[in-house]
Amino acid sequence: MKVRKSNIIVFLLLIISASLLLYPTVSNLWNSMHQTSAVGSYITKTEDLSEEQNQQLYQQAQEYNKKLVGQNLDRFIIDKDKEEEYDQLLQLEGTEIMSIVDIPKINLRLPIYHGTDEAVLQIAIGHIFGTSLPVGGEGTHTVISGHTGLTSSKLFTDIEKLEKGDVFTITTLGHEMTYQVDKITVVLPTELNDLAIDPKEDFVTLQTCTPYGVNTHRLLVRGHRIESGSTERQISSDAVEVSPLISNAIGISIILSFVGILRLNVWIFDKLLCNKHSRKL
Template sequence: MVTINRRNIKAVLNIFIFLLGLTLVAYPFVARYIHNQAARTQVEEFRDQSIKISQTELDRRIELAHAYNSTILPSMNGVVDPFTKKQKEGIKEYARMLEINEQIGFIDIPKIDLSLPIHAGATEEVLQKAAAHLQGTSLPVGGKGTNSVITAHRGLPSAKLFSDLNKMEVGDLFFLHNLRDDLAYQVIEIKVIEPNDFESLKIEEAEDRVTLLTCTPYMINSHRLLVIGKRIPYPKESVQETITRRQPSPWKLWLTIALSLFIFLSIIVLFIKRKKANRSFSRVK
């Protein structure tokens, strides 16, 4: 019969506290790995589904998106009254013309090893799991006189999202992909603004821009970090090389799990040895 004493209770409590701490440490690694894998799967599904759409239909949808973009004021103060039937239809659709399974595209940022689906509308539900297109800004289909704002959270324990956006530098590249087109942008400016500084999101008449937006400082979120990119020709070969080098590897996850199991088993072994030693000492006495 096992006798429960204070020493046994204390040992069990210590193990429980240690395992709880270990779980809290390991959780972000495991959760973010799972989220990254799910995001990559969504990206691949978007690409696979878009290939199945006819070229005529793709062109029609992209044309609608351009019509929507033509209704946006450069000052970002809202939307002008539609003048044509096509503009009316574009506004009515908002981003639905670009959607497949609630996605309107995806973003790829090699510098921070990130590939994320993009959803329409920056609702909290979307921001918890993906990047979002900020409604009222240009849809991500390119074109002169556009500035599409893509936003995502930082600091979530369950998803990486834009947590590493602060590592971007002027000259870095990122890529947007919609139903039909692959678009490349080069970072031309990085700035920190007040949350209500909409002037920084304005459209430059002759430029094709995409602005990446997230909160800063990390975990404080009092300001907004902007990474502004300008459209450049799409470098197909270098992009493919980058994607090949960045094939997802689970080694970090497996290393974390292996270390956790090793520490856990070591604690159990030490506990058993200590318990046996205590029993032997008691018998000697």
């Protein structure tokens, strides 16, 4: 039986449609598992540090932050020497992660990396060079940035849901710091006044592009440091490990879904061929 080109095209279009339909879900699940694994690995490495090593890394970051206080906007300009110094701070062997951000309201936990290169922002959250390193303390203002609206990962897509009074945590070298949202603004990319360091305050700002799909402005969600409540979730390596059973179940479900759609497409294709053949008879 001769197969018409039009039937082949229909079949290929069905396969492509199924692949496009599944891509965001599969990609998001894959990246979520990767991020969870990366966070778990980072926490394990911080637990393996001696107290002396931990304090040394923390103090180096604090000294770096002190040098930023009182500087003008030139602190955002990267040169080779500054970049080399920056890249060595809060650096653990075997991982590029410097910290973790946890936002309970939107069920988000993500690793934070040095800098905001596109390679970082496609998979995680980046720390903006020229802002305080995420170790807290008076005279610090850490700014971290994440993409909105990626099909492959949610990242900071949902921070627009945050309201004043909501809390989030930053965990660096095992030190958990809690921040309460106190200011939400939308600014142009060139407007940096809201990223200023106040010598008497401890701020963290979450930044993403807005409006969705246009990205002409920046959404800034700022929080100030508060006491960590006794009900705050404690972070440990066990808390972020994904059970192999869950991982396997997700993987099998994705495969079965794809196979099901593929079989449906084959069935439709066969029906088309049968109908063509019947008409000829």
